[in-house]
Amino acid sequence: xxxxxxxxxxxxxxDTHGYQLHEFINRYLSTCTDxxxxxxxxxxxxxxxxxxxxxxxEGREGNRPRRRVYTxxxxxEAEFQRLLRANLSQHHPVYFTNDIGIAFLDALPHTEALPLxxxxxxxxxxxxxxxxxxxxxxxxPALILDHYLWHLQSELKWLDTLLERLND
Amino acid sequence: xxxxxxxxxxxxxxDTHGYQLHEFINRYLSTCTDxxxxxxxxxxxxxxxxxxxxxxxEGREGNRPRRRVYTxxxxxEAEFQRLLRANLSQHHPVYFTNDIGIAFLDALPHTEALPLxxxxxxxxxxxxxxxxxxxxxxxxPALILDHYLWHLQSELKWLDTLLERLND
DNA sequence: TCGTGACTAGTCAATACTGACTATAAGGAT
DNA sequence: ATCCTTATAGTCAGTATTGACTAGTCACGA
Numbered sequence: 571x572x573x574x575x576x577x578x579x580x581x582x583x584x585d586t587h588g589y590q591l592h593e594f595i596n597r598y599l600s601t602c603t604d605x606x607x608x609x610x611x612x613x614x615x616x617x618x619x620x621x622x623x624x625x626x627x628e629g630r631e632g633n634r635p636r637r638r639v640y641t642x643x644x645x646x647e648a649e650f651q652r653l654l655r656a657n658l659s660q661h662h663p664v665y666f667t668n669d670i671g672i673a674f675l676d677a678l679p680h681t682e683a684l685p686l687x688x689x690x691x692x693x694x695x696x697x698x699x700x701x702x703x704x705x706x707x708x709x710x711p712a713l714i715l716d717h718y719l720w721h722l723q724s725e726l727k728w729l730d731t732l733l734e735r736l737n738d
Numbered sequence: 739x740x741x742x743x744x745x746x747x748x749x750x751x752x753d754t755h756g757y758q759l760h761e762f763i764n765r766y767l768s769t770c771t772d773x774x775x776x777x778x779x780x781x782x783x784x785x786x787x788x789x790x791x792x793x794x795x796e797g798r799e800g801n802r803p804r805r806r807v808y809t810x811x812x813x814x815e816a817e818f819q820r821l822l823r824a825n826l827s828q829h830h831p832v833y834f835t836n837d838i839g840i841a842f843l844d845a846l847p848h849t850e851a852l853p854l855x856x857x858x859x860x861x862x863x864x865x866x867x868x869x870x871x872x873x874x875x876x877x878x879p880a881l882i883l884d885h886y887l888w889h890l891q892s893e894l895k896w897l898d899t900l901l902e903r904l905n906d
Numbered sequence: 907t908c909g910t911g912a913c914t915a916g917t918c919a920a921t922a923c924t925g926a927c928t929a930t931a932a933g934g935a936t
Numbered sequence: 937a938t939c940c941t942t943a944t945a946g947t948c949a950g951t952a953t954t955g956a957c958t959a960g961t962c963a964c965g966a
Contacts, residue, residue, distance in 0.1 A: 572835045579842040589915045602837045606954055611916070613952095637915055654846065657839030658854040661861035664832040666889070667740045669770045669882050671825030674747040678822065686826040693829035714837050717896055721834070724892035728885055757945045774924055779946070781922095805945055 573613045575653040581642045588614055598711045601718040622646030680736050691729050698722045741781045743821040749810045756782055766879045769886040790814035848904050859897050866890045
């Protein structure tokens with residue numbers, strides 16, 4: 571359902587084709603989803619079948635390969651409004667895959683766990699440093715980035731309290 | 739890969755069957771994964787095929803229906819050690835599905851967005867209050883819970899800064 | 907001008923995942 | 937006794953997802 575919201579929201583701003591949609595998501599919205607290219611096409615096909623979007627089979631412009639340009643319909647806009655309100659009003663938990671390792675921390679002596687977690691800490695720190703250099707394009711992607719930076723800083727702090735606890 | 743780590747880690751502590759594994763994950767590790775029951779069975783089958791675990795077809799004890807009890811092998815233990823180190827040392831990003839709505843915030847006037855986001859805030863708050871009442875069973879699940887409480891508090895704070903910004 | 911790597915655009919076979927189901931048992935309430 | 941609900945244990949058909957691929961274009965150096 572969130573994939574539909576995302577694609578409808580982007581198509582609403584501008585008619586475009588699958589490849590470009592995926593590119594944009596990958597570049598500016600990678601903190602929200604890791605949707606792969608074939609998944610994007612599958613969702614677009616499904617939405618077309620439901621009448622939320624239409625497909626313009628664009629004859630190759632210039633001499634690029636053929637491509638399909640998608641346009642949102644009135645039904646699609648209505649669906650977007652519905653999905654947006656649902657997304658904004660509800661809480662979607664995130665899943666901390668990385669905590670599965672934490673759950674089995676006692677399988678390792680502290681002397682082994684510490685350097686591994688310090689490696690993790692460095693990876694988070696590096697990501698944070700990189701994201702801070704980014705300049706997001708529009709209004710709302712800036713919010714997304716801000717939120718992710720906030721989150722990563724919080725993660726770093728928690729990890730530091732854990733590292734301290736492991737140091738006894 | 740994280741699903742394998744999770745199931746191996748639990749089987750390592752105690753031989754048990756698929757249903758119980760899923761129950762435990764659902765109760766104490768639901769912040770790490772939302773793995774469904776059929777997925778757990780599929781992963782277990784795959785690991786058995788790879789020789790990481792073995793299956794004891796236990797004749798119905800008492801008169802409960804037949805069930806399969808899984809036992810971790812030496813190869814499984816080795817794999818667990820490998821997966822655990824990989825998980826601890828790397829950073830696995832989380833995906834903020836909930837930010838997809840935030841990305842399209844400007845599709846709504848502030849007067850509409852505000853009450854929706856306040857509803858979301860209430861949902862987070864309620865979840866937080868509930869989790870604070872929980873008493874986790876063992877050592878490590880307590881860490882997991884602690885981390886999730888830390889995260890939810892951070893989320894609440896960010897959402898509050900956003901709400902303030904929307905209030906102009 | 908030919909080769910090489912990078913970018914654009916989309917596809918497909920295979921795998922992963924899950925909603926909805928079966929079937930048995932136990933614990934009440936009537 | 938019979939009915940209803942909840943818990944145990946697992947299955948399966950159908951949908952969702954993705955790694956690896958095709959195929960054309962562009963640009964740049966040798």
